Amino acid sequence: MDIVTEALIAFIKIAVVLAVVSLVVAYLTYLERKIIAHIQMRLGPMRVGWHGLLQPIADGLKLFLKEDIIPAKSDKIVFILAPIMVLVPAFVVYSVLPFSENFYITQVNIGLFLILAISSLGVFGIVMAGWASNSKYSLLGALRSAAQMLSYEIFLGFALIGPLMLAGSLNMQKIVEAQSGGWFVFYQPLAFIVFFIAALAETNRVPFDLPEAETELVAGFHTEYSGMKFAFFFLAEYANIMVVSTVGITLFFGGWMGIPGIPLPGFVWFVLKLATMIFVFIWLRATLPRYRYDQLMRIGWKFMFPLVLINIFLTGLIKYLFL
């Protein structure tokens, strides 16, 4: 009986997280269109519902009903598997994210490491999509994406080592609790900057959206996709933005922990911080131009990589001498 109730509770938690995340991800597309529109002095979607609030649902329905085209010379199995391969890791990662002090699906002692490992699989979907489409634009987009994500994964991981050394644990919940004395962003500003840049590149966001640079590559790796498969790539992109944002606020901004003196529940703090982080992602898209490919690689290897190594060295030195 005990194991049955436990399993039931786990399933309910998973269902709740999946449903909420899918809905939020769908509305992130709306949020992005609205914010960019207002930054550019437009109104954005206004027709469907009040101020276009039902637009994501209309879009979803449209994508459901659209014809699902599989190119004749594509590798059909890989072509169908690719969007799934992108979406599944993006959602699996939510199993270890701490949403509040007592709401999370599970806690494992390799939490953060598991997140890095699982999210490193997303690149497979992109590579598979690019190759299976049997189209030049898709293949070039996939190649760029693979090189970019592989390189920036390294900086992302190394940037997280600084706060990890302070927290002394890979468990996400313990990392949050370790920040009760002060958020790690104050101790690790360098690591946060590198983390944020790497996160932008990992999620293929402006200014690092080279894999889908429309002026050169039509739409990059998902050029040949339509209907629900296309929607999967988009859902995965926004789900990944939420994941990196959550990792960012968990490691640098104290996760669900609030500012002392303001009594708000942990979940509200979490949502507030997440919303701010995502707003910055969208804000940057409306502001910055795209980097060139060689610039992207130069920034990464010649600037950010030495920076994170110095950060780790300094953190270790200070921790050894003063703590």
Place this chain on the structure above:
Amino acid sequence: MELPFFYLFSAGIVITSLFMITRSNVIHAALLLVLTFFFLAGLFVLAGAEFLAAVQVLIYSGGIMVLYLFSIMLMNVQVAVRIRQWHRQRFFAILILLVLGFEIWSVLGKGVFPKMKVWPWKLGATPGNVEALGSVLYTKFVFPFEVVSILLLASMIGAIVLAKKKIDS
């Protein structure tokens, strides 16, 4: 509780690796190898080595195999598919299979690890095997660890030098 999962993962490894070596399309083979790594990571988790499992997924699947796919994607797979896959060397293949199979069977049959009832990382009162691994790696095994680091560094520099020469000439 662990036994059914053990059989599930082991069956997964056997089936995916069999499929992997029989595909004529290299990309399919590479993707099946990723699946094999996944099941292997599952086995590591069952053995209580979560850190190793995560490393398996992160380094092998997320790192090395992506690079493999990266280079395979650039070659013409259609040509490779048309090349004859079986080379009519069945006699030698079966002979080697029998010899190797007998060797493995006799070694495993004796039981290599009959005394290891408890896994090493479960012995001490360590909080989790990440901490245990870290402390062992930087105290007892710090010299081999550093030697391996230098070895990897040397091979990396070698690879860069080799690649650079080709670009110049």
